[in-house]
Amino acid sequence: MRSRSRRSGGRPTIADVAKLAGVSAISVSRALREPGRVSDELRRQIEAAVESLGYVPDPNARALASARADVIGVLVPSLTNNVFADVVRGIYDGVGDRSFQIQMGNTHYSGLEEERLLQVFLGQRPAALIVSGLDQTPGARKLLEGAGCPVVQIMEIGDDPVDMMLGFSHFEGGRAATQHMIDRGYSKVGFIGARMDPRSQRRLAGYRAAVEAAGLYDPRLVTTTPLPSSVSLGCELLREAMARMPTLDAIFCNNDDLALGALFECHRAAIDVPRQLGICGFNDLEMMHVAFPSITTIRTHRYEIGRRAVTMALEKLSGNNIGPAVLDLGFELKIRESTAGPR
Amino acid sequence: MRSRSRRSGGRPTIADVAKLAGVSAISVSRALREPGRVSDELRRQIEAAVESLGYVPDPNARALASARADVIGVLVPSLTNNVFADVVRGIYDGVGDRSFQIQMGNTHYSGLEEERLLQVFLGQRPAALIVSGLDQTPGARKLLEGAGCPVVQIMEIGDDPVDMMLGFSHFEGGRAATQHMIDRGYSKVGFIGARMDPRSQRRLAGYRAAVEAAGLYDPRLVTTTPLPSSVSLGCELLREAMARMPTLDAIFCNNDDLALGALFECHRAAIDVPRQLGICGFNDLEMMHVAFPSITTIRTHRYEIGRRAVTMALEKLSGNNIGPAVLDLGFELKIRESTAGPR
DNA sequence: GATGAAGATGTTAGCGCTACCAAAAGCCCC
DNA sequence: GGGGCTTTTGGTAGCGCTAACATCTTCATC
Known part of the structure; x- marks a missing residue:
């Protein structure tokens, strides 16, 4: 030799x-x-x-000898979505210069794919796992429970965490957005939504709770599609919503992409925002506050969720088990020009 | 035992x-x-x-025994940027269901950080490396040359690849966009740019070549900032550009975020696009074709670059060494309403 | 100064897998 | 039926590192 x-x-x-x-x-x-x-x-x-x-x-030799890889597995439903881009950025920043590696997996909004990726990830004995949402398949849930490492479910909160949870209530977000428009005097408040994943469903439920409480519910107010969300889809959905219910005077868009599309459609159709139509989005992407008119939306703390998910997991790993298992980071209603009220 | x-x-x-x-x-x-x-x-x-x-x-045992990890190292300058989000998506799709893992690193547009991450990545003996641009530090270049695995430099093309290159000419893109506006009859064509990384510099050089060739160059036409790009920054830069040169009648924006910001600023200031001001972006984000007015831009094949970078690397790995080392995927000028011509 | 606890350093034996080489089995041809 | 070939399978010896235990040193305590 x-x-x-x-x-x-x-x-x-x-x-x-x-x-x-x-x-x-x-x-x-x-x-x-x-x-x-x-x-x-x-x-x-x-x-x-x-x-x-x-x-x-050599990280491989280290992982083999210690039966523990310095890897944090992250499962997100989409890499395209701006929302998850921010979360991912937060995760990377949360790791900082600690020598952990991020192992990203894209579930494409599929529970089965999530389960498969989990299987692969667990093959490496990751130091921690971060998964999106709380609607895992029973199989995935079992894998997470037996993972033998900290697990953080992010983006949502619920009663039954596998280990830790970090997010906010989509239901309350949807309700707050809708209630705001009702309070501003809009009376035909519609909903448009794309890719109706569980979080979108809960936002819709929040919308519906607010509209029903005000006695304003009408099934024709709701327009959804299973297609993935995009700005151009926002244009189409608004056209569809208006065709279905021409007296619509406000619209809660399931996310900011759709809201931006709706705004462009209004410009194109010469619909006055906010006088003829109020628009509210969800997430507060950076562009929303400079759009013309600026768009009311629910600000969510996506970057912070990513960053703190890592912090929480690593804290637990090092034994300092402080803080609650379920942490609600809340949201903020950012009121802007697009919901100033009907004429 | x-x-x-x-x-x-x-x-x-x-x-x-x-x-x-x-x-x-x-x-x-x-x-x-x-x-x-x-x-x-x-x-x-x-x-x-x-x-x-x-x-x-166990991937770790496998990597240790075979001195080769099924890992593709990817270095991008930003995770926030929509442009790289598409590339990353292409990379993931390019891997498909082959059992390779993506090891992502964010260089934050820093050559030194790139070099440091490269060092870390090489510690795992990756199967392939994908890096952004062609302006590596000498140290990083040496590391890449000695990497002992396929290396793909993406997003740009040049004469001197470490191994393989896949991208397009930013210079030509900048020139084509600018030339288009000149051809449409705009005579005071400005440039706004943020985070003037090497690729942005080359787009600016392309802009300048076109403007100078037409005898229209004036240093007051160019407004740049080292700040990271955003839609709101597009608003500010347009204001600045107009203040500096009130007779400006068209603007080439270094990317689509800035272009969108510029458009919003025009709406707010009641500047007629395209009559008073032509706007052209760069990248063709999804929203550009539905904006009002729709925005002319240079479409770049970002997803395709990501996907094919992986394909090329894996092909080389398996010995089928076909195709050129430098592949130009080109770009397309997408002509839309925002550059229909001055009044 | 004996005792033992705490801290510093070393020895040994793998972690789970694959490279390398060897051996066995099948096949073809004359 | 034997020589040379390919194909299929197995034995051995690590890959580079760390867990577990062993040993040695130091130092406070009585």
Whole structure:
């Protein structure tokens, strides 16, 4: 055998570092993982050796030996959706410069796909799992319960967390948005929604609760489609909603993409927003406050959800088990020009 | 020792499968990785055993033993940017159901951060690397050249690929957009740009080439900022550009976010688009064709770039080294209402 | 100064898998 | 029926690291 192993391509190993520093391999391992547990003297020697060899630990060998990978598995239903883009950014920032890797999986809004990905992820014994929503299949739920690592369900809150939950009430968000428009004097408040996933369904339920409480409910007010959401779909759905109910005077859009599409459609059809039609979105994407007119929406704390999901998981991992299992980050109704009230 | 190992948490290993199927471990390994190399008989037995035990191979052990992880490292400058969201989606789809994992890194437009992440990624001996742009630091370039795996530089093209390149010419894109507006009769064509990364610089260079060729260049036409791009920044930059050069009659926006902001600003300031001001964006985000007026832009094939980057890398990995090292996917000028011409 | 607790460092034995080589089995041809 | 070929299967020895335990040192306490 050559001085370097047959396969590693000449990269230095922990044994090389140990030899150079004149210590044992396990001391190098310890000095790198738990610097506080070795003497200053030893640590300095080892750091110098690491530096001079350009040693980088092999995460695979580490994971194999310790039966625990420094990987955080994340399952989101969509990578396209702006909403999840913010969550993902928060997750990356939450990790910061800790040496965890993010293992992202796209479930495409499918429970079965989620279950399959979970199986794959668990194969690596991740340090933590972050999953979206609370409507896992029974199989997925069982996998999560037996995962043996912190699990954070994000974006929603409910009574029955697998482990931890971090999000807000979509029902209340939908209700608050709708109630606001009713309070402003709109009386035919419609709903448009695309890709009616469970969270969208709950927003719709919140809408309906508000409209019914005001005695304004009419099934013709609701227009939905299973198609994925987009701005252009917002245009189409608004046309459809108006055709179905020409007296519509306000619309709660299931998300901001649809709201923006609705706004463009109004411009195109010369419908005065907010006099002829009030528009309210959901999520508060950055563009909403500069649109013309600016669009009322429910601000959700997506970045914060991502960031804190990681923090919570890592905290639990390190044993500081503080804080509640279910954390409601709430939402804010951002009132803007698009719901100033009917004529 | 118990029947199961001390640390694996009771999960079945390849040895368990081998015992159940009455074959050797190496045969199980082969049956799973290269089904064609074992007999049908053997494969069937092994598949049955895998199924009945619910065996999932340990990717870490596999990576350690084979000195090659089934990981594709991807470095993008931003996770927020819609542009990269599409690329990332393409990458995930390009992988499809092959058992590769995506290891994403966010360089935050920093060469040093890119170099650091590269170091970390190489620690895993990835199967392939996908990096953005062609302006790596010398250190990063050296790392890429010694990576020992396929490397794809995406989003841009140039003469000097590390290995493979896949993208389009930002210079030509900028020039085509600008030339189009000049051809339409606009004579004071400005430029607004945010976060002037190398690709933005090249679009600006393309803009400038077109404007200079037409004898229309004036330094007051160009407004840029190092701030990250956003829709609201588009509003501000347009205000600034108009203040600096009130006779401006068209604007090439470095990307679609800025273009949308510029459009909103025009609505707010009652500037007629396209009569008083022509607007052209870059990228063709989904909303551009439904905006009011619809916005002319340069369509770039971002999803396709992501998808094919993976395909190219995996093809090279499997030895079918076909196709050129540098592939230009081009762009399309999508002419819409916002550049119909001055009054 | 004996005692033992706490801290620092080392030795050993794998983690679960695959590269490498060897051996056995089947096949073709004369 | 034997030599050379390919195809199929298995044994062995690690990959680079860390858990568990062992050993050695230090130092407070009586």
